[in-house]
Amino acid sequence: MQKHATASSEPNAVILIPAFNEEESLGAVLASIRAHCNFPVVVVDDCSRDRTREIAEAAGATVLPLSVQLGAWGATQTGMRYAMRSGFDYAICMDADGQHEAEELSRVLAPVLAGEADVAIGACTERGSFARHIAWGMMKRTSGLSLKDLTSGFRVCNRSAIRVLASWRATLLDYQDVGVLLLLQSCGIRIADVEVRMQPRINGASRVFYSWMMVGYYMVHTLLLGVTKRKIRA
Numbered sequence: 158m159q160k161h162a163t164a165s166s167e168p169n170a171v172i173l174i175p176a177f178n179e180e181e182s183l184g185a186v187l188a189s190i191r192a193h194c195n196f197p198v199v200v201v202d203d204c205s206r207d208r209t210r211e212i213a214e215a216a217g218a219t220v221l222p223l224s225v226q227l228g229a230w231g232a233t234q235t236g237m238r239y240a241m242r243s244g245f246d247y248a249i250c251m252d253a254d255g256q257h258e259a260e261e262l263s264r265v266l267a268p269v270l271a272g273e274a275d276v277a278i279g280a281c282t283e284r285g286s287f288a289r290h291i292a293w294g295m296m297k298r299t300s301g302l303s304l305k306d307l308t309s310g311f312r313v314c315n316r317s318a319i320r321v322l323a324s325w326r327a328t329l330l331d332y333q334d335v336g337v338l339l340l341l342q343s344c345g346i347r348i349a350d351v352e353v354r355m356q357p358r359i360n361g362a363s364r365v366f367y368s369w370m371m372v373g374y375y376m377v378h379t380l381l382l383g384v385t386k387r388k389i390r391a
Contacts, residue, residue: 173239173250176201176205249314257353274348311355322341
């Protein structure tokens with residue numbers, strides 16, 4: 158597979174953005190990314206019912222429209238498979254809601270480019286409510302993970318990590334946090350935290366945790382996954 162041409166000073170990387178009904182924020186997110194780097198951007202449109210696709214295309218992003226809604230992780234894995242098949246060496250995951258700051262990209266990239274880690278996570282431990290921090294503590298205790306920010310979707314993956322996340326084992330996961338991190342760890346992937354700033358969502362509420370019922374399902378699912386998979390080995 159031919160690698161995509163990049164400026165001599167930039168790595169062969171692609172930015173992956175899963176998006177579902179993010180017309181109000183996506184344009185600003187893409188403009189900020191373009192102001193800070195020249196990496197190609199791929200928006201995975203998870204069956205949006207608004208102008209998400211049109212806004213992404215107008216901003217020059219490649220759009221991968223899904224015919225069936227897969228959720229945030231399924232859309233992200235679609236992007237990972239695209240990155241692997243397109244010959245990219247690095248995949249950068251960012252959210253479409255404006256929480257992740259493009260000016261932090263170089264900091265999150267740094268440990269992966271230096272060979273110090275296979276995956277770097279943009280961690281912001283100051284974000285979220287008291288309840289979120291209690292949930293993080295429970296997830297860490299059950300899973301055995303010691304990373305600072307288990308739920309951040311701001312990540313940089315090298316080719317080894319991309320290969321794991323594009324695999325059938327990763328397809329079995331529902332969310333992009335504890336299960337993904339445990340799978341990476343079980344495959345010998347080195348993961349590093351990088352402290353970054355994050356902003357509140359530009360608009361609206363979470364597309365994943367839109368009700369207390371979904372929050373409850375997520376917590377039960379994630380805690381059980383942590384308990385059952387913490388000793389997994391490749």
